[in-house]
Amino acid sequence: RGGSGPATATEILEKSQQAFHYAGADMRASVKMDLVTEDGKVRTRLLVMLRKNDPQGRSQKYFMYFHEPGDIRRTAFLVWKYPEKNDDRWIFIPAVNMVRRIAASDSRTSFVGSDFTYEDVSGRDLSSDTHTLLREERQGEAECYLVQSVPRTPTDTTRKLSWIDKVTFLPYREEYYDAKNELVRVFTAETISNVTAGEGAAAKAYPTVMKRTMKNVKSGHRTEVTYLSLSYDVGLDDPVFTESALRSPPQKWIR
Secondary structure, three states, X not given: OOOOOOOOHHHHHHHHHHHHHOOOOEEEXXXXXXXXXXXXXXXXXXXXXXXXXXXXXXXXXXXXXXXXXXXXXXXXXXXXXXXXXXXXXXXXXXXXXXXXXXXXXXXXXXXXXXXXXXXXXXXXXXXXXXEEEEEEEEEOOEEEEEEEEEEOOOXXXXXXXXXXXXXXXXXXXXXXXXXXXXXEEEEEEEEEEEEEEOOHHHOEEEEEEEEEEEEEOOOOOEEEEXXXXXXXXXXXXXXXXXXXXXXXXXXXXXO
């Protein structure tokens, strides 16, 4: 793999998590989420996703606000993500005008009816699993590291295989297996583009997964997530990521 490359599975996944979940100091994205049944029926959700990194460490904050469809409009979701401990998660449910804490035990349940879990959205703590570099393997056009991750404590997923692009370190494909060692979910990065932040000499390009799919292999249902627009380093401030913002969201950022 060369002397300068990552030496271990954990180092590869750390670089992947940095590329996939931590690009830029912060991020604003307009997102289209298509829920597609096996026979092709589509339900579309439109939302804005905001994310800010802690400049002092690995903590992050996420805020998501749903614009469409009408039945979930104004639903908002807040995550305070910490390294090495359970994240804090809240959801605002406009139908009952209530903010609800999402328990750590619920983090692997469906995110608003999609094939992604709450944990998929903000990332899983790497220390929760044991990681093994199995081999290097080609996926389509990408030369990848193939890494296996096994949870240290039992979950509904007994192992995950990740194909990590050797150039961008973005996850190209992920496979999730259950207790019977049967494939249950497949993640694929459909479109990867460079998104530039800053201008002139300070400009930096971040390889970004602009479209991704999670498929439930058993039901045939899949969720396609597309970034309609995305900007890094936009200058988000901390009041955006508070419980009070769930009820009265920051109009400047969610429009």
